Amino acid sequence: MPLLVMKFGGTSVANIDRIRRAAKRVGVEVAKGYDVIVIVSAMAGRTNELVGWVEEISPLYDAREYDAVVSSGEAVTAGLMAVTLQEMDVPARSWQGWQVPLITTSAHSAARIEEIPTDNINAKFGEGMRVAVVAGFQGVSPEGRITTLGRGGSDTTAVAFAAAFGAERCDIYTDVDGVYTTDPRITDKARKLDKIAFEEMLELASLGAKVLQTRSVELAMRYNVRLRVLSSFEEQSDDAGTLVCAEEEIMESNVVNGIAYSRDEAKMTLISVADRPGIAAAIFTPLSDAGVNVDMIVQNISEEGRTDMTFSCPNNQVARAEKALLEAKEKGDINFHDLVADTNVAKISAVGIGMRSQSGVAARMFQTLRDEGINIKVISTSEIKISVLIDRKYMELAVQALHDAFELDKVA
Ligand code: ADP
Numbered sequence: 001m002p003l004l005v006m007k008f009g010g011t012s013v014a015n016i017d018r019i020r021r022a023a024k025r026v027g028v029e030v031a032k033g034y035d036v037i038v039i040v041s042a043m044a045g046r047t048n049e050l051v052g053w054v055e056e057i058s059p060l061y062d063a064r065e066y067d068a069v070v071s072s073g074e075a076v077t078a079g080l081m082a083v084t085l086q087e088m089d090v091p092a093r094s095w096q097g098w099q100v101p102l103i104t105t106s107a108h109s110a111a112r113i114e115e116i117p118t119d120n121i122n123a124k125f126g127e128g129m130r131v132a133v134v135a136g137f138q139g140v141s142p143e144g145r146i147t148t149l150g151r152g153g154s155d156t157t158a159v160a161f162a163a164a165f166g167a168e169r170c171d172i173y174t175d176v177d178g179v180y181t182t183d184p185r186i187t188d189k190a191r192k193l194d195k196i197a198f199e200e201m202l203e204l205a206s207l208g209a210k211v212l213q214t215r216s217v218e219l220a221m222r223y224n225v226r227l228r229v230l231s232s233f234e235e236q237s238d239d240a241g242t243l244v245c246a247e248e249e250i251m252e253s254n255v256v257n258g259i260a261y262s263r264d265e266a267k268m269t270l271i272s273v274a275d276r277p278g279i280a281a282a283i284f285t286p287l288s289d290a291g292v293n294v295d296m297i298v299q300n301i302s303e304e305g306r307t308d309m310t311f312s313c314p315n316n317q318v319a320r321a322e323k324a325l326l327e328a329k330e331k332g333d334i335n336f337h338d339l340v341a342d343t344n345v346a347k348i349s350a351v352g353i354g355m356r357s358q359s360g361v362a363a364r365m366f367q368t369l370r371d372e373g374i375n376i377k378v379i380s381t382s383e384i385k386i387s388v389l390i391d392r393k394y395m396e397l398a399v400q401a402l403h404d405a406f407e408l409d410k411v412a
């Protein structure tokens with residue numbers, strides 16, 4: 001039978017009523033003749049609550065136990081969804097990551113999927129099961145411990161299952177009706193895109209647009225999964241939502257197609273480090289060993305052999321970063337006068353494949369921010385994106401101003 005993957009995010013399974021509504025959507029596809037693999041997230045807010053508990057006990061928690069705790073949200077919704085489907089007389093069974101088993105790396109809290117054997121689930125389909133409900137976000141390490149795939153990881157579970165089982169399509173049901181030019185919660189001028197290229201979606205996701213987890217887009221691109229984002233709250237037609245697809249499938253496109261933001265960034269500066277060969281390695285190796293995800297890096301011009309080194313990382317990794325750098329200082333690997341953390345910054349990015357061939361985007365971005373009186377703290381660019389670090393209090397204003405400046409409310 002043809003197979004679909006349908007993923008329901010947290011708000012789509014936030015309570016029993018919503019689970020029923022989602023189950024009805026699944027029932028519609030089953031009635032059309034599809035076997036379905038349903039991937040569920042935890043109920044809205046649940047993962048945050050679980051993470052909060054772990055962090056309350058220890059900011060430097062053991063990641064294996066973090067995974068043991070935070071994976072539980074998905075275990076609950078998988079079981080509840082299976083019961084709901086059974087109530088509707090749809091033969092369904094739930095699967096936790098380890099039961100599939102979805103094998104991942106041992107990188108706890110940020111594990112990558114290594115393998116999804118299809119035989120267990122396919123055997124059940126062979127026995128008449130019509131829906132396999134799989135707990136998203138979780139897997140099992142080669143050591144046999146529960147792992148999780150990073151926040152938003154159920155999207156990645158969904159795409160990986162679609163690839164492994166050769167699904168006709170992977171539908172991501174969420175609380176917005178598609179991918180927009182920016183987060184529709186920030187400006188009501190945000191425009192829904194009918195299609196978006198893999199490359200652009202990849203950048204937007206990695207720069208903070210949490211509508212899809214970055215890794216899910218990477219996998220969809222690599223395995224050519226037909227990936228669609230749509231609302232679980234509206235009646236759906238076959239062309240609803242946004243299709244994430246190859247660039248060649250898209251006829252018209254603006255130079256800039258999206259503005260992304262990432263709220264919880266921090267900027268850290270090492271004041272007066274010796275400017276000598278190997279200093280960057282001496283700073284960033286311990287950070288990497290401590291699991292700090294360094295993003296932007298700026299090294300100042302040196303004066304009298306000393307320089308300042310600035311980098312950005314997620315806000316909740318500042319404690320880890322400080323610990324790693326102070327330890328490296330104690331060991332004598334690096335020497336700095338001061339370590340300053342600015343935890344009140346946000347990153348704003350403009351993304352568009354049109355930037356490859358059109359210049360002037362950076363200038364327009366900087367002028368727009370200047371006109372709003374917003375100071376830029378750090379800049380970084382790549383082929384199809386420009387990112388800036390600014391004070392967090394101006395984040396919404398910056399997104400709205402850039403959305404206007406690049407006329408994203410209008411079709412190309
Ligand atoms: P789910 O729980 O269904 O996985 P998420 O909260 O992870 O949902 O992702 C959906 C949210 O992503 C939306 O509610 C929206 O606020 C946010 N978002 C950010 N950027 C965008 C964008 N460009 N297009 C659509 N939604 C976006």
Ligand code: ASP
Binds near residue numbers: 041042048
């Ligand atoms: N529940 C997890 C999270 O909130 C995974 C997901 O929803 O995709 O990050």
Ligand code: MG
Binds near residue numbers: 210213
């Ligand atoms: Mg999500």
